[in-house]
């Protein structure tokens with residue numbers, strides 16, 4: 226590392242170029258996957274922390290690479306947003322998730338499916354009509370669909386958000402605030418927004434037993450949710466100790482590796498049929 230000047234510059238520019246190539250390769254793969262309907266959706270159950278009954282499932286998108294391995298949405302969702310593919314991706318995920326949930330209903334194990342909506346999907350003008358379309362196509366009654374919208378997406382233009390939420394609620398679906406506590410939020414607007422659920426971000430749940438601040442934040446979010454009469458779901462529940470602490474604080478629902486990793490649609494249906502019913 227003694228060389229400087231030109232070599233140094235080349236080193237950085239080489240790395241930059243590699244990053245761009247990787248990004249470009251991923252974008253091509255994503256385009257291909259969307260065009261050929263090759264995206265996969267997996268389902269992670271949500272549980273009643275007291276009874277361990279399944280109370281819902283979160284749909285999580287995956288892309289499969291040549292070797293059959295999953296590529297994480299953390300890597301390709303931002304690319305989808307930047308390259309104008311998020312709308313098409315989002316619609317495919319919505320249709321797959323609603324079609325699955327319609328199957329769960331027909332199988333005698335009715336379960337609500339939660340679908341993640343990205344910021345640009347939420348802000349875009351076509352979300353409402355797309356949801357109506359997907360509900361119609363899948364024949365899923367609206368009460369079995371929930372949209373998970375991040376706190377940050379909701380905090381854009383407050384009036385627009387409000388208007389949009391009113392239309393979405395009129396369709397009969399549920400709205401959940403995802404990653405609660407991680408964005409810049411104006412808490413006062415929460416009482417005007419007609420939302421059903423609040424998800425405690427897993428970054429707070431993770432260390433809630435070792436870090437006093439995290440514990441206090443989780444406690445405050447749960448109590449805020451309760452006072453607004455929202456359902457509160459804790460994300461990233463990995464230990465029984467967390468379950469005890471969360472239930473002590475009044476949280477009734479959770480999701481995390483302690484209970485189950487995200488499952489393929491077939492495995493989820495089997496899991497559902499074998500699970501404790503509500």
Ligand code: C2E
Pocket residue numbers: 269284285286297298299302315318341342343373403404427460461462463480481482483487
């Ligand atoms: P998210 O909505 O906060 O989803 C929760 C993430 O935490 C998921 O990662 C899930 O697999 C993971 N997780 C669940 N339980 C545990 C646990 O106990 N411990 C730990 N460490 N992790 C756990 P995943 O599937 O990789 O998704 C990452 C993010 O990608 C999601 O975060 C969401 O923001 C985004 N995403 C996933 N699917 C979609 C989609 O269909 N559309 C959009 N727009 N975004 C999506």
Ligand code: CA
Pocket residue numbers: 283341373403
């Ligand atoms: Ca989510």
Ligand code: CA
Pocket residue numbers: 403404424426427460
């Ligand atoms: Ca989340």
Ligand code: CA
Pocket residue numbers: 404426427
């Ligand atoms: Ca998160």
